[in-house]
Structures are given as structure tokens and as C-alpha cells.
Amino acid sequence: MSSNWIEACAADAIExxxxxxxxxxxxxxxxxxxxxxxxxxTDGLCTxxxxxxxxxxxxxxxxxxxxxxxxxxxxxxxxxxxPVCVNLQTYxxxxxxxxxxxxxx
Amino acid sequence: xxxxxxSLIGPEAExxxxxxxxxxxxxxxDIPRWQMKDLMQRRDGPAIRxxxxxxxxxxxxxxxxxxFWGTWWCVPFxxxxxxxxxxxxxxxxxxxxxxxxxxTRWMNDAVYHIASFMIMxxxxxxxxxxxRHHTNTIIxxxxxxxVATRPPNLFQIYLYFFGITTVPKALQKMAIHAMGRLTEExxxxxxxxxxxxxxxxxxxxxxIHALPFALAIHFGSWLPLMxxxxxxxxxxxxxxxxxxxxxxxxxxxxVLDHRLNSRTVHMNPIFRFVYWNMNYxxxxxxxxxxxxxxxxxxxxxxxxxxPKPYPGTIAAYRDIIGALLRQRTDPAWTxxxxxxxxxxxxxxxxxxxxxxxxxx
Ligand code: FES
Numbered sequence: 456m457s458s459n460w461i462e463a464c465a466a467d468a469i470e471x472x473x474x475x476x477x478x479x480x481x482x483x484x485x486x487x488x489x490x491x492x493x494x495x496x497t498d499g500l501c502t503x504x505x506x507x508x509x510x511x512x513x514x515x516x517x518x519x520x521x522x523x524x525x526x527x528x529x530x531x532x533x534x535x536x537x538p539v540c541v542n543l544q545t546y547x548x549x550x551x552x553x554x555x556x557x558x559x560x
Numbered sequence: 561x562x563x564x565x566x567s568l569i570g571p572e573a574e575x576x577x578x579x580x581x582x583x584x585x586x587x588x589x590d591i592p593r594w595q596m597k598d599l600m601q602r603r604d605g606p607a608i609r610x611x612x613x614x615x616x617x618x619x620x621x622x623x624x625x626x627x628f629w630g631t632w633w634c635v636p637f638x639x640x641x642x643x644x645x646x647x648x649x650x651x652x653x654x655x656x657x658x659x660x661x662x663x664t665r666w667m668n669d670a671v672y673h674i675a676s677f678m679i680m681x682x683x684x685x686x687x688x689x690x691x692r693h694h695t696n697t698i699i700x701x702x703x704x705x706x707v708a709t710r711p712p713n714l715f716q717i718y719l720y721f722f723g724i725t726t727v728p729k730a731l732q733k734m735a736i737h738a739m740g741r742l743t744e745e746x747x748x749x750x751x752x753x754x755x756x757x758x759x760x761x762x763x764x765x766x767x768i769h770a771l772p773f774a775l776a777i778h779f780g781s782w783l784p785l786m787x788x789x790x791x792x793x794x795x796x797x798x799x800x801x802x803x804x805x806x807x808x809x810x811x812x813x814x815v816l817d818h819r820l821n822s823r824t825v826h827m828n829p830i831f832r833f834v835y836w837n838m839n840y841x842x843x844x845x846x847x848x849x850x851x852x853x854x855x856x857x858x859x860x861x862x863x864x865x866x867p868k869p870y871p872g873t874i875a876a877y878r879d880i881i882g883a884l885l886r887q888r889t890d891p892a893w894t895x896x897x898x899x900x901x902x903x904x905x906x907x908x909x910x911x912x913x914x915x916x917x918x919x920x
Contacts, residue, residue, distance in 0.1 A: 524658055
């Protein structure tokens with residue numbers, strides 16, 4: 456449903472292999488741009504202790520939490536091992552007219 | 561001041577939650593995102609170089625001890641071997657546990673497991689314990705890694721230098737885990753999904769610890785015990801404890817600012833090799849994902865916001881010993897580091913949440 460697509464940021468507001476924070480409707484998200492220029496979105500807070508992932512490091516398909524090295528695959532949300540045990544929620548993303556749009560439920 | 565209960569299941573644990581310290585927002589200086597990304601970058605080169613040198617030193621000191629065994633000449637070699645085994649493994653365990661030493665994951669994991677065995681910190685339990693230490697650094701009732709409790713027990717601290725209390729305690733914990741149990745305190749920071757892994761590893765570690773004893777009996781020699789297992793962890797512990805005490809001893813409890821509860825000390829290159837730059841301890845706590853090889857750079861960037869670093873370990877110990885002596889009779893007394901005039905103000909110890917501010 457197109458009404459669920461929310462504009463998060465300009466496509467060039469995120470560097471390649473990086474992440475930024477996006478807040479909407481009282482919730483917080485992390486928007487990623489891969490080295491191949493693909494865009495992804497996940498919940499913003501680490502499932503371990505609610506630290507924001509936008510301060511973390513993007514390496515290949517991985518977002519590493521800035522607090523305790525919890526690692527998630529930001530494409531799938533999969534938690535890659537202790538101290539993160541719970542997967543991240545991911546959201547569909549598309550780029551239109553230079554804008555990154557996230558489909559929120 | 562009434563005596564404080566440092567356990568994680570006592571009244572202080574509840575109080576820390578009520579006061580908002582358990583999920584407090586910690587002080588963080590504003591460092592631009594591009595700079596943080598640069599600092600956090602992983603590299604294999606420095607850790608591979610250091611690990612090759614580390615292994616070479618193990619071989620050299622071990623071979624010298626073996627060759628001269630039975631003469632006094634073996635003493636300096638085993639002295640070095642002990643420091644490598646019982647002290648340098650502290651920082652290897654630590655850095656690889658953070659996953660920052662190497663870029664390649666399996667290298668971090670391999671060194672983490674080897675160092676965990678040598679320093680006698682069970683890898684599953686201590687991974688979670690250390691995560692809690694970072695979340696709740698020196699928050700009484702929350703941090704399982706507070707070494708110098710108040711009032712300090714100086715004799716106990718002295719015994720730490722030789723592992724006389726810590727090694728038997730580690731063996732006791734290992735036995736508990738091997739029997740399929742965790743202590744009530746451990747259950748507060750290790751999630752249930754990890755318990756079975758901890759039990760299996762405890763059994764493996766106990767089995768390996770029995771090996772040097774079996775070899776010693778088999779060969780009728782003390783030598784296997786000098787090289788492997790509990791003994792080198794004990795006789796080599798002193799330098800790791802000497803470094804480790806500089807991290808937080810004598811500084812504030814229950815504050816949400818690492819500049820007030822952690823200490824940065826300048827060290828010579830040999831110490832920094834053994835300690836893998838953990839002398840930059842304030843910086844490490846504020847930004848734990850910056851690898852050890854980038855900490856000097858982070859230190860330079862953060863310097864305007866930090867207390868003046870101690871020029872060396874002797875200067876640090878002058879303060880630490882004075883503080884510990886004073887805290888025997890006045891447990892509320894604390895070292896108060898002076899912050900630079902233009903530093904970002906202290907984070908007040910108020911309720912908050914653990915979510916840091918948006919990226920700069
Ligand atoms: S808060 Fe993210 S790994 Fe702990």
C-alpha cells in the first residue's frame with residue numbers, strides 16, 4: 456500500500472557502507488546504504504540493550520552495535536551471535552526521485 | 561556511611577534500577593560521524609603482527625625455561641613466560657571479546673578462546689559479564705567486575721597479584737558450571753539461551769586443566785605444571801593485576817560519566833604491548849568499539865574533554881594507594897579527577913535511557 460511508504464531521507468544523505476538514524480511516529484529506525492548502493496531499513500535499536508545502531512559500524516552486510524559488538528545482518532535482520540540473540544525487524548525500502556522510502560507497518 | 565552490598569542480587573541492585581543508574585544515559589563527547597567511522601575501522605594487520613610477536617615470545621621464553629630447567633637461569637625465562645601467560649592474556653581476552661582486535665572474525669574468536677582458558681575466564685560467562693560491566697560501569701549492584709570494593713580489603717587485593725584467591729574461585733565456578741548450574745548472580749546477566757553452552761565449555765576447560773597434572777605425574781616432573789594450566793595463570797598474574805587496578809580503583813561509584821570512574825595512564829611501549837593499549841581506559845569505555853590500535857588516535861581527539869592522563873603507573877599508584885588507604889576508614893571518599901575548563905560538562909547521574917544521542 457503506497458500510503459505506508461514514508462520518506463526517510465535523501466538517497467545521498469547516507470554514505471556508501473553506512474547507516475543513519477530515522478525517527479518517525481514515535482519510533483526510531485536505522486537506514487542503511489550498502490557498498491553496492493542498495494538501501495535497507497531495520498528497527499533502530501539493538502535487541503540486546505536498546506542502543507541505537509546508527510552509531511555503529513557497517514561492514515559488508517553487517518551492522519555492528521556500538522555498545523557490545525552485537526552484530527546483525529541488516530539485509531535480513533538476523534542476529535549473528537552473542538550478545539545479540541533476537542533478530543532485528545527489517546522493513547522494505549525503495550528509492551524514488553532521489554528519496555529513500557521505507558514501508559512501515 | 562553504611563557498608564554497601566556489591567552483589568548483583570542484593571538491595572543495591574534494586575536501588576540502582578530505582579535511581580535510574582541501571583539504564584542511564586552516559587556522557588559521550590561529540591565526535592563527528594566520519595571520524596568515528598574512521599576510528600572504528602577494523603584491521604587485521606596490527607593484531608596479526610602483535611600475535612606473531614606474542615607467539616614468538618612464548619616460544620623463546622618457554623624454550624629458555626625448558627633448556628635451563630634445574631638451574632637458576634630458568635627463572636628469568638619463566639618470569640617472562642608467566643607474564644605472557646597470566647598477564648598479557650588479560651588484554652587478548654578483552655580485545656578479542658570486544659571483537660575489535662582483528663578484522664577477521666575467526667581470528668578474534670580463536671584468540672578469545674585461547675586467552676580465556678589461560679586467564680581462566682570462562683568465555684561464555686565472561687562475555688556477558690563484560691557486556692554488563694560496559695553497560696553499568698562501577699554501578700554498585702549492577703557491575704559484576706568491580707575489583708576494589710569499599711571499604712577495600714587490601715590483603716585480598718594483594719593476593720590478586722598471585723591469583724591466590726582468584727584462581728581457586730575460578731576453578732570453583734568452573735566446577736559449578738560443569739555440573740550444569742549457574743550462580744544466582746550469573747543468572748542476572750547470562751541469558752538462559754547461553755547456559756548450556758557455558759556448561760559444555762566449563763567441562764572442556766576443567767578437562768584441559770587436569771592435563772598438566774596428569775603429565776606431571778606421568779613424567780615425574782614439575783615442568784608441565786609450569787607451562788600450562790593454573791600455575792602460570794597464578795605466577796604470571798601480577799602484571800595484569802598491576803595494570804588492571806589502574807582502570808577504576810579509587811574512582812567514583814554510581815556516576816554516568818566514565819571520566820569520573822575510569823583512568824587513562826600513559827605507559828611505555830612494552831607495557832602497551834602486554835596491555836594492548838588498555839591504558840587508554842576512559843576512551844575505551846566511552847567508545848568500546850574502537851580497536852586497541854586506534855586508541856592513541858582517539859585519545860588525542862578526546863583529550864580536550866578528558867582529565868589529564870596520569871604520566872605513568874607510578875603516578876597512578878600514588879593516587880590509588882592513597883585512595884584505598886583512605887577508603888578503609890572513609891568508604892565514601894573518592895578521587896575526583898579534574899576536568900579541563902572547556903570540557904563538556906559531566907553527565908548528571910539521573911534517570912534516562914541507554915539510547916545515545918543521534919549520530920553527529
Ligand atoms: S546493546 Fe547492542 S550489543 Fe549490547
